[in-house]
Amino acid sequence: MPIATINPTTGEKLKEFSPFDDAEIEKRLKRAEDAFRKYRRTTFTERSELLHAVTELLFQEKEKFAEIITLEMGKLFRDSVAEIEKCARGCRFYAENGERFLEDEPAQTDAAESYVQYQPLGPVLAIMPWNFPFWQVFRFAAPALFAGNVGLLKHASNVPQCALAIEEIFCRAGFDDGVFQTLLIEPEQVKKLIVDPRVKAVTLTGSDKAGSAVASTAAGEIKKSVLELGGSDGFIVMPSADFERALSTAVKARTINTGQSCIAAKRFMIADQIYDEFLDQFVARMRALKIGDPMDETTEIGPLATEQILQDVHDQVQKTIAAGAKLLTGGNRIHGAGLFYEP
Numbered sequence: 001m002p003i004a005t006i007n008p009t010t011g012e013k014l015k016e017f018s019p020f021d022d023a024e025i026e027k028r029l030k031r032a033e034d035a036f037r038k039y040r041r042t043t044f045t046e047r048s049e050l051l052h053a054v055t056e057l058l059f060q061e062k063e064k065f066a067e068i069i070t071l072e073m074g075k076l077f078r079d080s081v082a083e084i085e086k087c088a089r090g091c092r093f094y095a096e097n098g099e100r101f102l103e104d105e106p107a108q109t110d111a112a113e114s115y116v117q118y119q120p121l122g123p124v125l126a127i128m129p130w131n132f133p134f135w136q137v138f139r140f141a142a143p144a145l146f147a148g149n150v151g152l153l154k155h156a157s158n159v160p161q162c163a164l165a166i167e168e169i170f171c172r173a174g175f176d177d178g179v180f181q182t183l184l185i186e187p188e189q190v191k192k193l194i195v196d197p198r199v200k201a202v203t204l205t206g207s208d209k210a211g212s213a214v215a216s217t218a219a220g221e222i223k224k225s226v227l228e229l230g231g232s233d234g235f236i237v238m239p240s241a242d243f244e245r246a247l248s249t250a251v252k253a254r255t256i257n258t259g260q261s262c263i264a265a266k267r268f269m270i271a272d273q274i275y276d277e278f279l280d281q282f283v284a285r286m287r288a289l290k291i292g293d294p295m296d297e298t299t300e301i302g303p304l305a306t307e308q309i310l311q312d313v314h315d316q317v318q319k320t321i322a323a324g325a326k327l328l329t330g331g332n333r334i335h336g337a338g339l340f341y342e343p
Contacts, residue, residue: 003160008074008303008339032123033198035178040120040148044099047146051095053173058088072159073130074303076294087138098146120148122200130156131260151180235265239273251285283328286343303339310339
């Protein structure tokens with residue numbers, strides 16, 4: 001099945017890619033293995049210089065990369081720019097501090113000298129989500145590559161252009177061919193990669209279900225895994241809180257990334273003494289949010305990322321109402337081009 005870029009603002013199919021077949025995957029695994037043999041011997045100074053080059057490239061072309069994010073998954077353009085800037089700062093942080101993190105650590109034993117030393121593992125497979133399509137990758141890639149590993153990225157299927165752009169960034173910054181590669185593959189192909197002996201570790205950001213599957217497969221191969229799974233953040237407001245500040249923060253916390261974030265506030269717990277007033281003003285502010293083109297700097301709510309996500313949100317709203325909840329605002333698809341939903 002083709003991997004497509006569909007603009008959630010317009011519904012337009014922008015590009016389409018064929019998933020890699022087994023031969024292409026094998027070629028890239030071999031390239032990663034060969035690249036690691038050379039790259040692991042680079043010095044901390046050399047790796048630092050490479051990450052500084054990535055930093056500069058991200059800052060210099062932040063609008064270009066931000067536009068790819070917005071076109072593929074609908075994030076507000078100003079937030080996409082901020083995401084690219086965050087990636088640049090993350091790379092700079094590891095370029096400046098990575099060597100200190102990886103210093104040998106003396107250990108007290110009966111031996112004449114004992115210490116813990118950190119060595120690179122090899123190719124690391126990263127399975128990353130669409131909601132922060134650059135940051136989620138760079139927060140893995142910067143420390144992993146500084147430590148001497150090489151990266152293999154299996155990105156979410158709705159952001160292939162982001163995935164390819166990230167690979168291009170590392171190449172343009174001077175990393176050798178094969179040090180960071182994007183794999184345009186189907187979810188069904190992931191397990192085969194995890195069990196491949198050339199892949200030494202795996203990291204995933206995603207759902208509990210996906211994390212369980214990845215962790216169990218990695219554990220069966222005695223491979224390290226790092227997981228960041230879903231959340232359901234609580235937002236608590238006490239009577240002593242700054243009411244206006246709590247209210248404005250609540251709206252922002254619920255609508256960050258059009259609500260598509262594991263750190264978005266999802267469960268609101270408001271003290272009885274202020275509940276009614278808080279609810280009335282919260283609803284009024286949600287109704288007043290400007291919905292529209294994420295490239296417009298005045299827009300506050302953009303589209304949802306995919307048709308399936310929009311349908312899932314609507315189904316959840318309907319089930320909640322059926323269970324006894326009262327709908328105070330929104331809760332309907334905005335008909336027309338694009339994947340817009342009333343908050």
